[in-house]
Amino acid sequence: xxxxxxxxxxxxxxxxxxxxxxxxxxxxxxxxxxxxxxxxxxxxxxxxxxxxxxxxxxxxxxxxxxxxxxxxxxxxxxxxxxxxxxxxxxxxxxxxxxxxxxxxxxxxxxxxxxxxxxxxxxxxxxxxxxxxxxxxxxxxxxxxxxxxxxxxxxxxxxxxxxxxxxxxxxxxxxxxxxxxxxxxxxxxxxxxxxxxxxxxxxxxxxxxxxxxxxxxxxxxxxxxxxxxxxxxxxxxxxxxxxxxxxxxxxxxxxxxxxxxxxxxxxxxxxxxxxxxxxxxxxxxxxxxxxxxxxxxxxxxxxxxxxxxxxxxxxxxxxxxxxxxxxxxxxxxxxxxxxxxxxxxxxxxxxxxxxxxxxxxxxxxxxxxxxxxxxxxxxxxxxxxxxxxxxxxxxxxxxxxxxxxxxxxxxxxxxxxxxxxxxxxxxxxxxxxxxxxxxxxxxxxxxxxxxxxxxxxxxxxxxxxxxxxxxxxxxxxxxxxxxxxxx
Amino acid sequence: xxxxxxxxxxxxxxxxxxxxxxxxxxxxxxxxxxxxxxxxxxxxxxxxxxxxxxxxxxxxxxxxxxxxxxxxxxxxxxxxxxxxxxxxxxxxxxxxxxxxxxxxxxxxxxxx
Numbered sequence: 001x002x003x004x005x006x007x008x009x010x011x012x013x014x015x016x017x018x019x020x021x022x023x024x025x026x027x028x029x030x031x032x033x034x035x036x037x038x039x040x041x042x043x044x045x046x047x048x049x050x051x052x053x054x055x056x057x058x059x060x061x062x063x064x065x066x067x068x069x070x071x072x073x074x075x076x077x078x079x080x081x082x083x084x085x086x087x088x089x090x091x092x093x094x095x096x097x098x099x100x101x102x103x104x105x106x107x108x109x110x111x112x113x114x115x116x117x118x119x120x121x122x123x124x125x126x127x128x129x130x131x132x133x134x135x136x137x138x139x140x141x142x143x144x145x146x147x148x149x150x151x152x153x154x155x156x157x158x159x160x161x162x163x164x165x166x167x168x169x170x171x172x173x174x175x176x177x178x179x180x181x182x183x184x185x186x187x188x189x190x191x192x193x194x195x196x197x198x199x200x201x202x203x204x205x206x207x208x209x210x211x212x213x214x215x216x217x218x219x220x221x222x223x224x225x226x227x228x229x230x231x232x233x234x235x236x237x238x239x240x241x242x243x244x245x246x247x248x249x250x251x252x253x254x255x256x257x258x259x260x261x262x263x264x265x266x267x268x269x270x271x272x273x274x275x276x277x278x279x280x281x282x283x284x285x286x287x288x289x290x291x292x293x294x295x296x297x298x299x300x301x302x303x304x305x306x307x308x309x310x311x312x313x314x315x316x317x318x319x320x321x322x323x324x325x326x327x328x329x330x331x332x333x334x335x336x337x338x339x340x341x342x343x344x345x346x347x348x349x350x351x352x353x354x355x356x357x358x359x360x361x362x363x364x365x366x367x368x369x370x371x372x373x374x375x376x377x378x379x380x381x382x383x384x385x386x387x388x389x390x391x392x393x394x395x396x397x398x399x400x401x402x403x404x405x406x407x408x409x410x411x412x413x414x415x416x417x418x419x420x421x422x423x424x425x426x427x428x429x430x431x432x433x434x435x436x437x438x439x440x441x442x443x444x445x446x447x448x449x450x451x452x453x454x455x456x457x458x459x460x461x462x463x464x465x466x467x468x469x470x471x472x473x474x475x476x477x478x479x480x481x482x483x484x485x486x
Numbered sequence: 487x488x489x490x491x492x493x494x495x496x497x498x499x500x501x502x503x504x505x506x507x508x509x510x511x512x513x514x515x516x517x518x519x520x521x522x523x524x525x526x527x528x529x530x531x532x533x534x535x536x537x538x539x540x541x542x543x544x545x546x547x548x549x550x551x552x553x554x555x556x557x558x559x560x561x562x563x564x565x566x567x568x569x570x571x572x573x574x575x576x577x578x579x580x581x582x583x584x585x586x587x588x589x590x591x592x593x594x595x596x597x598x
Contacts, residue, residue: 074532261537263530328532369534382533 038419039202040137051292052144058283059151063091063158066280070273071162074381077265078473079166080483086161090177091154098150105186112221114187132197133290136419156236162381163244164251167470170478172461179453184446192235195219202418227438231288233343233395234442241388242443243450250454251463253378255470267327274331281338285345299345302353309357310337317365336364336386340394349407360393392439399435487582488556492547493575494567499545505562514549550582552595
């Protein structure tokens with residue numbers, strides 16, 4: 001047995017090292033080739049599979065009821081059910097779309113912008129199909145991977161609804177979401193996350209530079225740039241955040257905005273929702289490692305402490321600026337911390353994550369209080385101020401916090417020693433530049449395409465509910481029911 | 487008979503109820519109300535949104551008492567509901583023309 005070799009710097013290092021510790025066993029299993037391949041044989045591990053199934057369910061719980069209650073509590077009582085219905089139905093609709101064409105568009109090779117249609121309706125996927133992880137030779141069942149990624153496709157559009165809550169027409173919203181996930185989200189997920197996996201890179205590296213270049217060129221565009229986004233800072237939060245802002249601007253302010261009282265109807269619900277988000281986010285971030293190993297633990301602890309630090313720093317800012325620490329401030333800070341740590345979760349170290357959490361809240365606080373009031377846009381539930389801004393802070397600082405010198409995990413290189421994970425070369429300035437480029441690209445991609453889609457839906461179905469409907473409340477006017485009878 | 491209407495701070499309800507009961511007042515009607523006087527409301531802040539609510543939540547107590555009890559009832563309500571701070575509320579006293587107990591048909595003082 002080889003001595004345990006520590007690859008503390010790289011993604012999935014522990015899983016890879018554990019497998020590499022048994023090369024003899026691996027070779028006997030695949031005895032046929034004359035020259036033994038350095039790439040370990042593909043295996044599916046029950047522990048990884050179990051963790052990913054649990055993670056998928058946790059991320060679903062983030063959307064429903066987590067996000068739904070977090071948002072629902074923040075609107076007026078007359079619009080509570082409209083928000084709950086919107087989030088619930090987005091989950092239902094996107095799940096169906098995901099298995100029909102979403103997964104194929106996001107996670108098959110095609111171009112560097114979007115995937116192809118080879119797995120339309122999950123064509124060719126069986127119980128034996130496998131999806132690559134971040135360790136050579138380690139796979140999870142493809143159905144499990146599809147489910148895990150499905151939950152991300154569900155929550156991202158659901159985040160957007162907070163920006164124009166209390167005034168959007170339900171049918172128009174659902175139509176918009178079908179278009180948005182198809183045209184904005186699936187390509188975005190493809191560009192950031194799609195690649196052929198560590199074994200494909202290793203096999204290509206063994207064949208030579210041309211094969212390696214071809215394999216790398218099959219990956220998504222931002223992946224090829226080297227942009228780091230562990231669990232969705234760009235794909236989920238900046239993407240949804242900017243789409244929300246554009247939507248709030250196009251749909252316009254709520255009638256009575258700035259004159260009528262639009263105070264949250266139940267911060268109790270909001271606290272329950274935020275707490276469910278925090279718990280579910282362990283599946284979101286730690287699950288994004290696709291395996292159950294040491295790096296999963298890294299993402300888990302980072303998710304824990306960045307959130308706590310951000311909740312703390314938001315409250316401190318409020319205490320200083322306003323003199324009153326509020327519950328809404330505490331939970332908003334926690335969500336900002338969750339958002340910020342999302343891209344960094346598998347790359348930063350715990351202390352880096354604490355710093356990230358402490359930094360993100362004052363910035364988001366400035367946006368939801370000062371900037372929003374200055375420009376007067378009605379981003380009802382601060383999707384832009386918390387998700388987009390928090391996502392940008394997290395995405396850019398990921399380029400700093402990944403630095404091994406700052407306790408980060410470093411970059412992964414699967415090609416230098418094929419079949420073995422080694423530490424890639426890292427330059428902070430260069431990495432931060434790539435991160436900024438990825439952020440700007442996401443803002444333009446999602447902001448631009450969302451504008452077109454909002455415009456299309458507005459001109460055909462009409463995005464906005466009538467003033468009568470808005471005044472009466474979307475619950476009774478659009479859904480024919482009330483949240484509370486008292 | 488007198489109708490006593492007292493608008494008080496919500497958290498003072500129990501003390502006022504006990505004071506009236508110990509005086510021998512048999513019943514009362516309590517309503518959650520909103521309004522304003524010199525207190526002028528409160529400010530609430532939700533993230534960046536600041537709302538000044540000019541309506542403050544209060545409790546309205548209505549009790550009909552016999553004439554001989556009225557002055558002392560007003561007195562104990564004033565003492566029990568007093569905090570010395572702005573927004574303690576007000577007491578109004580009105581004459582009542584008639585009272586009927588629905589179950590028995592008894593009228594006026596015996597109906598109270």
